[in-house]
Structure formats: structure tokens, C-alpha cells
Amino acid sequence: MTTDTRQQKQFLTFQLAGEAYGVDILKVQEIRGWEPVRVIPNTPYFVKGVLNLRGAVVPIVDLRERFGLESAEYSQKTVVIVLSVKHSAGHFVIGVVADAVSDVLDIDLDDIKKTPNFGTQIDTRYMQGMHVYKQSMIMLLDVDKLLNSDEVESIDGLF
Amino acid sequence: MSIDMSQFHQVFFEECFEGLEAMESGLLTLDVGDVDSEVINTIFRAAHSIKGGSGTFGFTVVAEYTHIMETLLDEMRDGRRQVTQPAVNVLLGSVDCLREMLASIQNEQDVDEVSVAQHKAALEAVLNGVVSEVVVPVAAPKVINEAPKVQVAAAEVTVQEDDDAGEQGWKISFCPYLDLLKTGNDPVRLFRELNELGELTATVNAQDVPKFYELDPEECNLSWDLKLVGNVSSDEIKEIFSWVEGDCELEIQPIAKPKVIKPAPVVEAVQADIEIDEPAQIVAAEPEIIAKPVIDTKKDPEADASKTAVKASSSIRVDTEKIDALINMVGEVVITQSMLGLVGENFTMDKVGQLKRGLAQLERHTRDLQQSVMNIRMLPISFVFSRFPRLVHDISSKLNKKITLKLVGENTEVDKAVVELINDPLVHLIRNSLDHGIEMPEERIAAGKPETGTIELKAYHRGGHIVIEIIDDGRGLNKDKLLAKALEKGLIDENIQLTEKQIYELIFMPGFSTAEQLTDISGRGVGMDVVRRNIQSLGGNIEIISELGKGTTIAIHLPLTLAILDGQSVAVGDEIYIVPLVSIVESINITEKMLNKVAGKGETFRLRGEYLPIIRMRGIFNVQSINKPKSTEGVIVVVEGQGALCGFLVDELLGQQQVVIKSLEANYRRVEGVSGATILGDGSVALILDVPGLVRLSVR
Numbered sequence: 001m002t003t004d005t006r007q008q009k010q011f012l013t014f015q016l017a018g019e020a021y022g023v024d025i026l027k028v029q030e031i032r033g034w035e036p037v038r039v040i041p042n043t044p045y046f047v048k049g050v051l052n053l054r055g056a057v058v059p060i061v062d063l064r065e066r067f068g069l070e071s072a073e074y075s076q077k078t079v080v081i082v083l084s085v086k087h088s089a090g091h092f093v094i095g096v097v098a099d100a101v102s103d104v105l106d107i108d109l110d111d112i113k114k115t116p117n118f119g120t121q122i123d124t125r126y127m128q129g130m131h132v133y134k135q136s137m138i139m140l141l142d143v144d145k146l147l148n149s150d151e152v153e154s155i156d157g158l159f
Numbered sequence: 160m161s162i163d164m165s166q167f168h169q170v171f172f173e174e175c176f177e178g179l180e181a182m183e184s185g186l187l188t189l190d191v192g193d194v195d196s197e198v199i200n201t202i203f204r205a206a207h208s209i210k211g212g213s214g215t216f217g218f219t220v221v222a223e224y225t226h227i228m229e230t231l232l233d234e235m236r237d238g239r240r241q242v243t244q245p246a247v248n249v250l251l252g253s254v255d256c257l258r259e260m261l262a263s264i265q266n267e268q269d270v271d272e273v274s275v276a277q278h279k280a281a282l283e284a285v286l287n288g289v290v291s292e293v294v295v296p297v298a299a300p301k302v303i304n305e306a307p308k309v310q311v312a313a314a315e316v317t318v319q320e321d322d323d324a325g326e327q328g329w330k331i332s333f334c335p336y337l338d339l340l341k342t343g344n345d346p347v348r349l350f351r352e353l354n355e356l357g358e359l360t361a362t363v364n365a366q367d368v369p370k371f372y373e374l375d376p377e378e379c380n381l382s383w384d385l386k387l388v389g390n391v392s393s394d395e396i397k398e399i400f401s402w403v404e405g406d407c408e409l410e411i412q413p414i415a416k417p418k419v420i421k422p423a424p425v426v427e428a429v430q431a432d433i434e435i436d437e438p439a440q441i442v443a444a445e446p447e448i449i450a451k452p453v454i455d456t457k458k459d460p461e462a463d464a465s466k467t468a469v470k471a472s473s474s475i476r477v478d479t480e481k482i483d484a485l486i487n488m489v490g491e492v493v494i495t496q497s498m499l500g501l502v503g504e505n506f507t508m509d510k511v512g513q514l515k516r517g518l519a520q521l522e523r524h525t526r527d528l529q530q531s532v533m534n535i536r537m538l539p540i541s542f543v544f545s546r547f548p549r550l551v552h553d554i555s556s557k558l559n560k561k562i563t564l565k566l567v568g569e570n571t572e573v574d575k576a577v578v579e580l581i582n583d584p585l586v587h588l589i590r591n592s593l594d595h596g597i598e599m600p601e602e603r604i605a606a607g608k609p610e611t612g613t614i615e616l617k618a619y620h621r622g623g624h625i626v627i628e629i630i631d632d633g634r635g636l637n638k639d640k641l642l643a644k645a646l647e648k649g650l651i652d653e654n655i656q657l658t659e660k661q662i663y664e665l666i667f668m669p670g671f672s673t674a675e676q677l678t679d680i681s682g683r684g685v686g687m688d689v690v691r692r693n694i695q696s697l698g699g700n701i702e703i704i705s706e707l708g709k710g711t712t713i714a715i716h717l718p719l720t721l722a723i724l725d726g727q728s729v730a731v732g733d734e735i736y737i738v739p740l741v742s743i744v745e746s747i748n749i750t751e752k753m754l755n756k757v758a759g760k761g762e763t764f765r766l767r768g769e770y771l772p773i774i775r776m777r778g779i780f781n782v783q784s785i786n787k788p789k790s791t792e793g794v795i796v797v798v799e800g801q802g803a804l805c806g807f808l809v810d811e812l813l814g815q816q817q818v819v820i821k822s823l824e825a826n827y828r829r830v831e832g833v834s835g836a837t838i839l840g841d842g843s844v845a846l847i848l849d850v851p852g853l854v855r856l857s858v859r
Contacts, residue, residue, distance in 0.1 A: 038844040039734060040823075040830055041780030050827070050836060052844045057836040059827040092826040 007109045011131075013138055014081065014098040017069045020138045021098075022105065022131065027083050027143045029093060031101055034078035051095060053082065060095040066146075072099065086144045105138075107131050112140060169474060171212050172265045176258070178205035180545060183254050186247055187548050196236065202250075203232040209257070220270055221260055223401045227282050228253055234286075249281050251549070276394055328357065328388035328414045329396060335407040337378040344403050346383070352399045357389020386414070475575055477535050485535065488528045495521045533722065538578050540618045540627070541569035546582070547589055547616060554593045561600050561611040562593060571618040573625045576721045580697055581627070584690040588629050588713055589614065591687075596633030596711055606708065608632065620719070624699075627715045636705040638662050663703040667691045695851060697721065698741060700799075724820055726837070728813040728845065729796060732782040735845045736809075737818055737837060742850040744797040744804065746812055751791040754808075764795055764806055771797065773806045774857045779832065798850050805854050816840075820847065832856045 011022035012031075037049030037060050046065035050057050060080060064071050072078075080095040112129035126146040131138045185202040189195070206229045213221035228250065234240040256278040263270050331353075335346065353359050362384045369380065387396065393411055400409055499517045502510050544566050555562040573581075597603075597612035604610055615630040638659065645651045645665050657665075669688040694701050699717035718724065718741065726737035727746075747766070754762045754773060762773040773795065776782065795806040818837035823830060823846075834849035 036843075038836075038846065039783070040827075040846065041782070041833070042831060047827075050823070050844050052838045052842055055821070055838065057821045057823055057826060057838075057844055094826060 008106050009109060011105050011107055011138075011140060012081070013102045013105055014079070015100045015102055016063055016067070016098055017072070020102065020133075020136060021063075022107075022138045022140045023081070023083065023143050024128075024140075025104060027085070029082040029084050032080050032082065032095075033076070034074045034080055034097065048097065051080075053093065053095075056093060058082065058093050058095050060097060062097045064097070064099075066096075083143050105131075105133060107133075107140075115139075168216065168265075171216055172261060173474070173476070175209050175212065175261050178209050179254050179258050179261075181205045183251065183549050184545065186251050186254065187552055189242060189247055199232060199236045199242075203229065203236055206232055218261075218264055220275065220398075221257065221264070223398065224253070224257060224260065224275065224279060224282075226401075227279065227286065228257075231282065231286050246285050249278075249285050251553075253278050253282055272394070328386065329391065329393065330410075330412045330414055331385040331387060331396065332382075332410040333385060333400075333407060334382040334409075335379045335403065337380070339379040339403060339406045340377055342403075342406055344406065346379070346381075349399055349403065350383075350385070353385065353387055353396070356391045356395055356399075357387050360386040360388075362386075388414075475536070475538075481531065481535055485528075485531045488524065488531050492521070492524045492528060495524055533574075534572075536575045536722070537572035537719075538575050539570045540573050540578065540625070541566075542578050543582050543585060544569050544616055544618070547585075550586065550589060551593065551614065554590065558594065559599070560593070560597055562597050563611055563613050565613060565615040566617075567615060568618040571620060571625060573618075573717070574719060574721055577625070577697060577717055577719075580693065581715075581717065584693045584715070585616075585627070585629070587687075587690050589616070592629055592631040592633065592711070592713075596631040596635075598634050602634075606634075621716075624716050625719055627717070629713045629715075630710065631712075632710040635707040635709055635711050636663060636666070636703070637707055641665050660702075663705060666703070667701075698724065698739065700741075722820055723817055724847070725815065726818045726847065727796070727815050728839070729776075729794070729807075729809040730811045730813055731776040731780070731809050734780070734782050735813065735839065735843075736776070737845050737847040738796055738798065738807070739834075739847065739850065740815065742798045744799055746797065747795045747806075749793060749795050749808075751793075766797070766804075766806075769804075771795075771804055771806045772857075773808050774853060775808045777808075779853065779857055803854075805857075807848075807853070818845075818847065 010025040012025045012028050013020050013022045015021075035051070037051050039049045040047065040059070046062050048060045048062050050059050052058075062071065074097070077100050079098055079101055081098055081101070082093060082095045084091050085094055112131050114129055115127040116130075126142055128140040128142040131140060182202045182205045185198050185205070189198055189202075206225050210222050210225035210229055213219075213225065231240070231246070231250070235242055235246075240246075256275060260270050260275060333346070333349075339346070350359060350361055364382045364384065365380075367380045367382070368374070374380075393413075396411055400407075403409075495517060499514070499521065502514050502517055506514075547566070548564055551562055551564040592614050597614070598606070598608075600610045603612065613632050615628070617626075617628040617630065619626055641662050642651075642657070642665075645668070646653060650665065650668050651657070667687050667690075691701055694715055694717070697717055698721065699715060701713065701715050703711065703713050705711040724737075725740040727740055727743055728735055728737050747764075749764065754764055755770075757763055762775070763770040764773050765771070793808050793810055794812055795808055796812075797804055797806050799805075818839075820835045821837055823833065823836050830846075832849055832853045833846045834852065835847045836844050837847055839845050
């Protein structure tokens with residue numbers, strides 16, 4: 001433990017279409033390899049299906065598709081990050097598909113830059129902030145906002 | 160010294176409700192005139208423990224109320240008081256009132272003081288013996304007119320002074336008897352409480368205090384004149400003094416006599432979803448007091464149930480025997496597991512037989528274990544049935560009908576979730592039988608039947624189902640009348656020929672009621688469709704057998720548990736779905752050519768002369784099939800949903816199995832056409848189809 005007075009938080013970083021993203025590690029329940037899922041009918045395109053996670057039925061969301069990035073073939077390196085998401089009615093468990101996990105970083109909260117305003121082009125509501133690490137930029141995601149089922153619901157309504 | 164009492168609240172409430180049930184059934188078996196002291200003792204004990212418990216937990220309203228009941232019961236027990244039918248009715252009303260009080264305390268809502276005060280007044284009236292013919296407003300509100308004592312009490316309690324009537328308040332003369340302190344009451348505490356209600360000025364009269372050497376410190380020689388200023392109702396004051404009632408002389412007088420009294424907004428206090436049964440007119444005793452209708456706030460049991468269901472208790476009482484069996488089973492599993500571990504440690508091929516035996520044993524134990532765990536959730540159906548004697552008692556006296564209720568198979572066990580959800584539909588069906596089924600006594604005698612009608616409530620197991628039957632020997636359903644009514648309401652087409660069964664099914668249609676006269680018990684034309692929907696949502700079905708003039712039997716079939724379901728797995732493209740076995744009628748192998756297009760869109764299949772609408776599972780769920788090409792052959796699974804037959808076109812049938820239902824909503828949300836998910840033997844997830852939902856989906 002560091003005796004540093006500055007507040008630190010650990011983030012799990014992962015790759016998505018060549019970009020680095022990070023999530024609060026306390027939200028991460030486990031990381032597992034990709035395996036085929038059961039498709040749920042009549043759901044938004046980015047919800048790939050559901051998976052049996054030791055008896056719990058857990059939905060799997062493809063983050064590439066969620067962010068409107070080009071979708072990729074699932075390979076040996078594809079991972080599913082299982083997250084515990086806070087919700088108005090409690091917690092629920094959801095898996096997100098990412099290209100690969102990279103690292104666990106200790107980030108000072110002071111070092112997290114506010115997300116610049118991209119105007120209406122890019123929705124920054126799901127961003128907790130940005131962090132520059134070794135010349136590259138990591139986008140830190142706010143898991144609770146990103147994967148809230150209300151959010152999934154409203155997106156569903158748009159399409 | 161602060162123990163968190165709230166942890167015991169749940170237990171207390173459960174005990175109270177149990178006690179109330181005991182009191183209720185005791186009161187119902189109480190024969191007027193010829194009194195079994197054991198029954199009264201049981202009722203008394205229940206009342207006493209509720210009083211004790213509520214006192215401990217600080218629910219003074221309940222404690223005070225039960226105290227009055229207890230006094231009355233005590234006199235009955237000692238034979239000092241005759242057990243009369245009015246008294247029993249008042250006590251039954253009090254049981255209801257207590258139940259409501261406890262429910263609102265449990266749900267952290269405000270106690271409905273008006274109704275409490277009404278019941279209390281009735282109870283006190285019986286206790287004082289002044290009124291011989293008091294009937295609780297709940298039972299028969301019209302009788303109140305003959306009981307002026309009660310009216311005054313009720314009216315007084317709900318009096319509210321006009322806001323601008325000048326200085327408001329009460330003059331209280333409080334003169335305790337000498338032994339007040341010995342009963343554990345401290346006047347200072349009373350004053351402190353009074354002070355919370357308004358501005359209190361206390362003047363002490365110390366002239367009765369004896370000389371110091373004659374003074375007994377345990378005696379109370381003081382009396383007080385109190386002046387309480389503020390908008391306080393007299394019952395609030397009485398409530399505070401109720402603990403010292405009988406230990407003091409008490410006089411409560413308003414300072415300024417209220418000139419104008421506006422009707423208390425009793426009606427507004429009644430929540431919108433509560434059905435108001437009957438307004439009971441209350442005649443004012445004093446001319447200044449404007450008579451105002453006190454609305455009987457006896458809630459409709461359905462509205463009541465839905466309200467309490469929000470915070471339904473999640474605990475369950477389990478027979479220790481069942482737990483012992485479970486522990487025993489777990490022990491067996493552990494032994495088998497260690498045996499298998501031993502086999503596996505130095506495994507050679509000659510141990511295959513041993514391994515197989517071990518696995519077979521493990522399988523058997525697991526199945527037993529599953530069964531005993533399910534058993535824990537099983538409750539006898541008497542949990543539901545026990546409420547009905549009271550319902551029948553109340554309604555039959557209201558309708559002036561003579562009806563006996565027979566309960567058969569009360570010990571039939573069924574899943575807790577089913578028990579909770581079956582109550583409302585059953586209440587509705589029994590009310591229907593009481594109101595429409597059983598005729599008036601004269602009518603019965605004229606028809607050559609015994610004067611007293613019988614309703615039989617029967618529960619038994621059949622296959623993996625529980626069957627609940629409501630059998631009455633009333634007038635039965637009149638087919639011609641049903642048909643005429645349906646035609647009149649435009650619910651059916653004139654040219655359609657209906658089978659007998661289909662005609663009876665008509666009563667499940669929304670907006671259908673044959674009662675010539677609407678009563679407050681039934682006949683509003685809502686309900687039967689809700690009953691059927693509720694039962695279907697439990698995975699069950701309901702059918703009617705009736706004979707004109709002889710009676711009606713309504714049979715409800717329900718699955719024993721909601722956690723496990725018998726399913727047929729079907730393959731559609733790369734996907735596997737589970738169709739609940741209860742809804743499957745049959746399955747037929749077909750080829751594409753056997754399907755007929757209707758208007759180029761819908762598809763039908765001719766099944767024994769009838770046309771069956773077909774739902775293509777691939778289409779409705781937009782199933783991708785990469786591994787399996789679309790074939791021209793398939794299977795039609797004929798299912799019954801929404802009262803009509805319908806065919807699901809799937810690729811093939813896989814097998815029947817019991818599946819454990821997992822919620823999709825826990826981590827995701829409701830998906831249309833899917834009632835849940837399950838995990839197959841290979842660890843993959845399969846979705847369970849919601850048959851009525853799919854039929855709805857396909858219509859759109």
C-alpha cells in the first residue's frame with residue numbers, strides 16, 4: 001500500500017478496434033474467453049445473447065457494436081468481461097465482449113481528464129474521463145451508465 | 160440498552176396474523192348460547208399474546224385495542240357474559256380491524272384511525288352492555304341506526320373543529336385513584352405525551368396530600384386540571400389516557416364548544432383504489448353537530464391483497480422434519496461424493512463398475528435432494544382455504560342465504576408462490592358461487608333441494624398438478640341465457656355454433672356478466688377474465704362443468720411448483736427452445752406443401768377438418784441458421800394459448816425434460832414471447848417460450 005495521500009483507483013484496460021478503454025476494476029467480476037451464446041429474439045443488435053454463468057443467465061453485449069464500431073470476427077483472443085452493474089433496483093451482471101484485455105493500471109483520480117466536448121457527434125455520457133498513459137489515451141468508461149438496462153431499453157425504442 | 164427491536168418485527172407480525180387466524184376460526188366455531196370454554200380460551204390466548212407483543216414493540220394502538228377485546232373475552236370466559244351473535248360479529252369485525260392495523264404498521268403506513276375508532280366504539284358498546292343489538296358496521300351497516308350509543312361515539316371521535324373557531328382545546332380533569340402508581344403508570348409520562356399534541360398547562364391540586372408522616376409514597380394523592388390548547392381530537396387524548404382507564408376519574412371537555420363542524424374528509428382519506436362498500440348514515444346526537452356519513456372503509460379484499468402483496472413477507476415457516484430430511488440427504492450426497500473421490504484417486508479400468516454405481520447413487524441422491532428442497536417451499540393449501548369459512552359466513556349472512564362450506568383435502572401441499580397467487584382468484588370464484596350459484600332458501604325449497612346450499616372446496620394432486628375444485632349445488636349455468644347475453648353484448652357472432660364447453664367459456668370474456676342485478680359482491684363483469692388470466696400466468700388452466708338446476712363445478716389445474724417445469728425442447732435453426740408441456744396438445748410431422756396460405760400472408764394447417772393458424776418460429780424470432788439449412792420438412796407443435804389452438808412450426812422435436820426456470824429479468828429484462836430461460840444438460844442456455852405471449856406477438 002502506498003502512503004500517498006492522493007486518491008488512486010485501479011482500472012482494467014482493454015482493446016477495442018485499436019483503441020484503449022478502461023473500466024473500474026471493482027466493477028469487474030471475472031474475465032473469460034468468448035464462447036457461443038444463446039441468441040435472444042427481438043433484442044437490440046448489440047445484445048449478442050445470454051450465457052450460463054454458474055447458473056445465472058447473463059446477457060452479453062458487444063461493445064464494438066454498442067459504440068458503432070466495425071464489428072469483428074470472434075477469435076481465440078476475444079474476451080468477455082463480466083461486470084457487475086449498479087441499477088436503480090440493485091445490481092445486475094452483464095458481460096461485454098472486447099478484443100483483448102491489456103493491463104491493470106493505478107490511476108490517480110487527479111490524472112483523469114474531463115472528457116472534451118465533442119458536440120453532438122459523439123455521446124460522452126458514458127465516459128468517466130480520459131487518461132494519458134505512455135503517450136496513448138485511455139478512455140475510462142462509466143459502467144453504470146453504459147450498460148444500464150434502462151439505456152438498453154431506450155436504445156431499443158429508437159430502432 | 161437499545162436493542163434493535165425491528166429485527167423481531169417480522170416474527171411478531173407473523174405470530175399476530177397466525178393468532179388472528181386462530182381467533183377467527185375460533186369465533187366461527189363458537190356456538191351461540193352453548194359455549195365451549197376451550198374455544199373461548201383459545202381466542203383469549205391469541206388476543207392476549209397479540210396484546211403483549213404489541214405492547215413490547217410499542218404498537219400502542221394495537222395493544223389498546225386488544226385490551227378491550229381481551230376484557231370482553233375475559234368476561235365471556237368467566238361466564239359473566241352471554242355469548243351472543245352480535246357480540247361474536249363485533250369480535251369478528253375487530254379481528255378484521257386488527258388485521259388491517261397490523262398490516263398498515265407492517266407496511267409502515269398510517270393506521271386508518273376512523274375505522275379503528277368505529278370498531279373500538281362498537282366493541283366498547285358491547286362491553287358496556289348498553290346496546291343489545293350492535294352490529295359492526297362491516298357486517299350490516301343499516302343496523303347502526305338503531306344503536307344511538309355507537310353513533311355518538313363514532314361521531315364524536317371523528318369530530319373536527321372548524322379551523323377558525325377561535326381558541327381550540329380541551330379542559331381535562333384528571334383525578335387518579337390512590338393506586339395509580341402501583342399499576343406502573345406515571346402521570347408525568349401522560350403529560351409529556353399530551354404536551355406533544357398541543358400546548359399543555361397543568362395545574363396540580365395538592366390539597367388531598369396527607370401529612371408527611373402519614374404519607375404512603377406508593378400512593379398518588381395528587382389530581383390535576385389540565386388545559387390543552389391546539390387542534391387535537393378527543394380520541395387522541397383518550398388514546399393517551401386509555402392506559403389509566405379505570406384507574407382514575409377523567410373528564411374531557413372542549414374549551415370552546417365547536418359551533419360549526421365541517422364534515423371530516425373521511426372519504427378523501429380513503430384511497431382511490433379502495434372500494435367503498437356502503438355509506439352508513441350516522442344521525443347526530445346534538446343538533447350543532449352536523450351529521451356526516453361515515454363511510455365504511457372496509458376494504459375490498461382484492462384491493463387489500465394487492466396492496467399488501469407489495470411487501471409480502473418473504474420468510475417461510477418450515478416443519479423441522481423437512482429440514483431434518485434435507486440434512487440427512489445432504490449427508491448422503493457428501494458420502495457418495497467422498498466415495499467417488501476415492502474411486503477417482505487411483506483409477507484403473509477395473510473400477511469402472513464401482514464408478515458407475517457411485518454415479519448412479521449420486522444421481523439418485525441429487526434427485527432426492529432436489530425433491531426435499533422443493534418440499535420446503537411446499538405449504539398445505541389450508542393456508543388459503545382457512546380464510547374461506549369466514550368469507551362464506553359473512554357473505555351468506557349478508558345475502559340471507561343458508562350455505563355451508565365443506566373443505567376437502569386441506570393438507571394437499573403446493574408451492575408457496577402458488578399459494579400466494581391463487582388466493583385472489585379463489586376468493587372471486589367463491590364469491591361468485593355464493594352470489595350467483597346458490598339460490599335463496601325459498602327458491603331452493605321450491606326446487607326440491609335442501610334449504611341449505613353447499614359449497615365444496617376440494618384440493619387434490621393429479622399427476623404433476625394440483626387440482627382445486629369449487630363445487631356448488633346451486634342453480635348452475637343457463638346455457639341459453641349465456642348465449643343470449645353474449646349475443647346482446649356483441650361478444651359472439653350469431654352464426655357461430657358453440658359447443659357446451661365453449662358456451663361456458665364465455666363467462667371468462669371481459670365485460671360479461673349475467674347477473675340481473677349488480678351486487679357489491681359480484682356481477683360487475685370484471686373478474687372472471689382476470690381470474691383466468693391469473694391462473695394462466697401461473698401456468699394453469701380453468702374449466703367449468705355445469706348442469707342447470709344441479710350446480711356448477713369449477714376446476715383449476717395448477718402446476719405444483721413454479722420453479723420447475725416439464726418442457727419439450729424443440730430445435731429451430733441453431734437455437735433450442737423449451738415449450739411448456741402443459742400447453743402442448745399434440746405434435747405433427749409435416750412438409751411445406753401441407754400448409755395453406757391465407758390471403759397470401761397468414762398460414763394455416765388443416766387438422767382434422769379444422770384450420771389451425773401456424774406461427775413460424777424462424778420468422779417470429781428471426782432465427783439465423785448457419786449450421787442447419789432450411790428444410791421443407793418440419794414439426795407442428797399444436798399448443799393451446801389464449802383459449803384457442805395454434806401451431807408452432809419448428810424444425811424438430813428434441814426431447815422432454817424437467818427444466819429449472821431461471822429469470823431473464825434478473826440480469827436483463829423481459830423479452831416478448833419468452834417467459835424465462837433454463838440451462839440445458841450441456842451447460843448452454845435455452846429460452847422457455849411464453850405460449851400466450853407468442854400468440855399475441857404473432858397477431859400483431
